[in-house]
Amino acid sequence: MYQRNALPRTATGTADDRKDFMPAGVTKCNAVIVAASQTSYAAIKQIVAGVFSSVAFAGSMAEAKQKASAGLCDIVIINTPIPDEFGVNSALDIVTRFPFVQVMVLVKADLYEQVTYKVRGYGIFVLSRPIRGQTLLEGVRMLESMHGKIAQLQNENLKLKRRLDETTIVTRAKCLLIEKKSMSEEEAHYYLERTAMDSSKSKKEVAQEIIRELDPDQ
Incomplete structure (x- = not known):
């Protein structure tokens, strides 16, 4: 999944732009990682755990949506495909029903263009695998900052x-x-x-x- 030198493409700009999305004093978010296995979950969590207050596992999109509905997460990271579905349709459902939840979708490189086109205009952050851990971390930090800005606007x-x-x-x-x-x-x-x-x-x-x-x- 992760390669030291593999650069992914992103749907919302380069990871180096993250400094423009880092307002000071933003409270850490709670995250849910949706993955087909505990192994994938653990690999992603190891990279991003320091960004969040808490990181929880969801083995299906149904479980992820339940957590979002219960207000248990601010950011959802979906490592496609998921056992109960590919994951993109539920990602669209989450951002539509819960507009203050930020969503990241990880897809194979050959599906990147197709998925990016499908979620265009919904604010979903798409990364293609293989992906460097540093780039994933930077993307997650950007999402966290976006969530903070949205929360400030809401207030x-x-x-x-x-x-x-x-x-x-x-x-x-x-x-x-x-x-x-x-x-x-x-x-x-x-x-x-x-x-x-x-x-x-x-x-x-x-x-x-x-x-x-x-x-x-x-």
Whole structure:
């Protein structure tokens, strides 16, 4: 499987580009290696184990998908073929159902072009065998960094969603104060700010209380 001097081709760029995908402070990921035998699993694990918090074995794609569904892995490495199927269809299924799971597929050199074409546009990282251990390690590090960037974007989106949610609630409360209490917009804003300060509550909490009081049917 691994040759000291054999250079594989990759579907997502050269391994030397990995430095561009290495943000600092990214928490280590959990990985699942899908392989037909414990021997193949052990060979891959020996190379990549230091990159991850944990590395688990899956002897079938069905087992790998179960682990992904249970949130037990961030990265899946598939050493094709797998006993229950070749592995590519399930790789596509995993990235479609679990978009924050990164997938790497290892294939024979004569299948590389075919597999790369099939997974094009899905963000699946493809390496062809035989493969140098150093290149596999670099590819895995790139995947880990990509996962970290995606996780950061997810967190930023969640924060933005919370801010938009708070803005919507506060705006609704201001409108009710203007409508029901005959306040001006400036008075409603000051009332929310002052009440939040006096009660040691957030503006969102105060706004929710105002909405429940002035528009109980909402």
